[in-house]
Amino acid sequence: MLARLAAVRSLSPAHSPFFIAALGVLMSFGPMGTDMYLPGMPAIGADLRASQGQVQWTLSAFFLGFGVGQLLWGALGDRFGRRGPVATGILLYAVGCVGCSLTGDIAHLALWRFVQALGACAGPVLVRAMIRDVFERDRAASTLSMMMLVMGAAPIIAPLIGGQILVWADWRWIFWAQAIFGAVAMLALFTLPETLAAGNRTSLRPMLLAQSYRRLLTDRAYLGYAVGSSFIYAGMFAFISGSPFVYIELFGVRPENYGYLFGINIVGMILVNTVNSRIVMRFGSDRILRAGTALSAASGLLLAVVALEGWGGLWGLVGCLFLFMALTGLTNANAMAGAMQSFPQMAGTASALAGMLQFSTGALAGWVVGLTADGTAMPMALVIGGSAVVSLALNRSLVRRGAGSAAL
Incomplete structure (x- = not known):
């Protein structure tokens, strides 16, 4: 078995039969770390005597x-290669899972969730860098979309697993299940080759890192891609943060059935990512990103109107959320490929900063949804709609039409 895995690693990454599949598993830490415990959020609040806003802190x-x-893993990945830092991150993630399962109050749960996330993010940030190591711009965008199809099962399966665990056990067992996923991810990592050659590795000296981040933060196109996509992520995380309470508490959906409504959106994302992977080489990722941000803004505004007017009740919201989440298949992969395209020698750092902006903006969006929670769907809908409009404005003002595709 070990000999076979070693043979797989010796293949060119682009031709390895396990390359995309293994990267998809490592990219899945985000949905597996969040979506699996979404059905349990109301139960966590009841068990730990915490409000909706406090539970959303976690x-x-x-x-x-x-x-x-x-930011940490991106720099380490550019200095030491991709595989070692990912393995270290997986181990830290497992420690966080154990801490979450044993905690006795909401503050410590939030702390262990932070630790869990510090380890979990190593996989996704360095997977994006691996893809940039191997593929050029539009091919990277196509590969990212293909990989999202592989990892698309995670956000469908994760809340279903969480809901079924709640039928037979309490919410703490959800975090033990997440730890098992960490073991699976470690096995997937073992099949991958190292994609960053020793001669292309950079120094960890603070001044060089500061100069790298300064270059990124002063590049107009990079900001357009990275910050613009961050607001799409803000809308996504507003949905992730608010939907358990909207579906389960407002509309009375059973926790074990929440995963089905959540999974509908992931099916839409998979379908649109499939389309994106097929058309991006023909039309270019910049053109598709431009259309995607416009459509996302329109769908976000429609969601806000539907929530305000109450059109269609639960199914009106489900339909609008499906549209918004599906359209992320036209924005996320193309924006990330664009953000990294001009910085091939520090793809890990560029990917890390973009990821930090995305998830920090998402954290803020989730916090706002919890802070403004009023028992209706309006806080969630307004954050989604507003975020999508900001993303459109940033794309139009910062990303020059056709610049990314022309670069290659």
């Missing part, structure tokens, strides 16, 4: 840790 803590930690 989600925001995860998003914040997932974002901030990417």
